[in-house]
Amino acid sequence: MALPEFETFEYDVIIIGAGGAGLRAAVEAANADVSVGLICKSLLGKAHTVMAEGGIAAAMANSDERDNWKVHFADTMRGGQYMNNWRMAELHAKEAPMRVHELEAWGALFDRTTDGRIMQRNFGGHRYPRLAHVGDRTGLEMIRTLQDHSIHQQIDVHMECTITTLLKSDGRVVGAFGYERERGRFRLFKAKAVVLATGGVGRAYKITSNSWEYTADGQALAFNIGAELKDMEFLQFHPTGMVWPPSVRGILVTESVRGEGGVLLNKDKKRFMFDDIPELYKTQTADNEEEGWRYVTGDPNAKRPPELLTRDHVARCITREIREGRGSPHGGVYLDIAWIKEKLSNSDEHIRKKLPSMYHQFKQLAGIDITKEAMEVGPTTHYMMGGINVDADSQMATVPGLFAAGECAAGLHGANRLGGNSLSDLLVFGKRAGEYAAKFARDHSHGDVDNDAVQKAIEQTLIPFGNTGESPFHVQHDLQDMMQRLVGITRTEGEMQQALVELGRLDERAKSVSVTGHREYNPAWHTSVDLLNLLNISRIIATCAIERKESRGAHFREDYSQKDAEYGKFNLVVRKDESGNMIMERRPVQPMRSDLQEIIESQR
């Protein structure tokens, strides 16, 4: 077969992904005076970050002056069940306020306090109101601010371009290879340093809040060149996704609904979250409904309502209600914000003001007016805590020259992420990744690109055009169905072993999927490429989830329903060895620095 040609581009640093993390990294690298190429699968400004709703967590102490980085640090560690990389949690808590103010200096306009500062709202697991926000469209504000700032820097943007392979030479990364969607032409990017900022894996599941882009590309790209992945069993199911009508199943209902006073009810109208409050949070949770309301309206002496416990716990309580027959007609539970009319005379207006896009979303897609009626909600696949194992300070992966930031990197969130900690993660570690990638690029020259690897990458992606098998959409659909059933929110050994068997069959099917038409903007072809990453990562998720024989954070095992202190001593790390096999390792959790340990103790 005569192989197609490809265009070659050369940059000091390339950044793969243009969500919050990628854009922030690009700005930083460009400021460091290195040449920067930014590559993304969609148009600029459409990455997942645009969908984020609730806010950015940063201990600015505008809405409650008792807040500071230490409390944020302790909250993040507690939420992550102490599986987090504590150095990342420290840097994150310390630097987030600066990164938010910087956004304001670039034009972001957050909602304000009465004295004119950035207002902060309550969110699950955060002790004080901490989320800077703009109604419930914070992600849009953030990505647009970064986008509008970045277009005036020296950054070359390659939109609608998908990277399929990272290139390595002499033990370090030297570039990336992929295709652009419009014409289906191949592109080689030579680079001294590569930053991955590709986001999550949610498309491995049927019910998800994630878009088509979330096919675990970054994790798979890194794994394939031998980089380590960590914590892949920790996948967050957000407690509140839409459940009805069927076509919107999984679309996110922001936690801010609960932050603004929304309550969860079962079919008997019982507020079931008061029934089960975990030990770690007993002293921080409201004793009764009245106290919960006082908390969300800003009473500093009140404790948080149980709806604002961490996501893993809330999602499991909802699953329990549904399974035990106390769910709503369409297999969810009720989330009611309309009830606040008992407390506020202008509640309709207040809800529309604070939750405009939720109001719009339910009105338009479900025919429900959330100022008058309760919503039906249920858990939805949302966020990957695990990902590429990176150095806390520099964000460099275990392959030199490769950096990762944002959702595709691991460490900050441990076993469970707190809401709002992702957007701040993107800013803090996006910046660091950009800075250190630029530094790495300055200290190194371009490496040699291995032509065979490029040829192989081309061949691999073109296989489906020569096949006669089924459509890639079928295989992707069956994979999503299988992962939802067998490696979902509650897990058992038997089901996950079954998942591995089924993954074997799906692998075979994926090898023979066929694509019709040509390479110009052909979604079937794109899906056939993404599918390989999804399968790869699904296997890793299942394998790690089998290995962790305990329940912790987002990882819940029905057959080992308790936390096990022994398992709290290590993170699971996987990588591919020279011969292509997956190696799994129990990597001991590093002992925490004593000053940080003291913070944890004092915040108990």
Added chain:
Amino acid sequence: MQFRIWRGDKSGGDFIPYETEVTEGMVVLDAVHQIQAESANDLAVRWNCKAGKCGSCSAEINGHPKLMCMTKLSDLPPDEPVKIEPMRSFPSIRDLVTDVSWNFRVKKQIKQFKPRKPDADDGTWRIQQGEVERVQEFRKCIECFLCQDVCHVLREHHLHDQFIGPRYLVYTASLEMHPLDTEDRLAELKQAHGIGFCNITKCCTSVCPEDITITDNAIIPLKERVVDEFYDPIVKIYRKLTSLVPGSKAQVRDSSG
């Protein structure tokens, strides 16, 4: 349910009939995806969020510019085929996907946000909620480009080199009315950006999925500023005088330049 979807590329194309089963609550984008999975694997379409938040899935549905993910099939006439075609003001790439790169180029030409010096001790600004609300309306824009698609200056007169279109007038307004901004964009608005071409037909406002009152709240106030700046000597003198009021935009501009 029956569908007619435009398929083709820049060399031409046609409406192709499809049929797919429709269930409760489905939106146009769901139907397109179902058709893609069942019988047209290579049908090109853009989407991301499926919740009206990213502005990727713009198209013309039964002749109306809309987001496919927010248009319910039950709101369309059931007895005639649903007609789906790409935005017509932009060059075709393939099927429902158009070349919107012009928009990204235009944005680059608009002068960047330039804040005044921080005014609080902690190096930040104090801004009242009342001051941000007007601009927050403009910042709701999801860059779906439906307003650009419908504006006759672009759609019929193809004045892409002389007029930036409603989206970028909204963008300019969001900068010009930003409580911290000190830049001046009025000269370009008048000349290179062609605000004068807009004759206030309000078609853009009527298609905006984010309900931004594009014409009344963004374009008309900008037009007034342009008029004040370039045509009305009295207002201009008045502005010079009031520019001595501390914190006003004009004052900051004068003192910096």
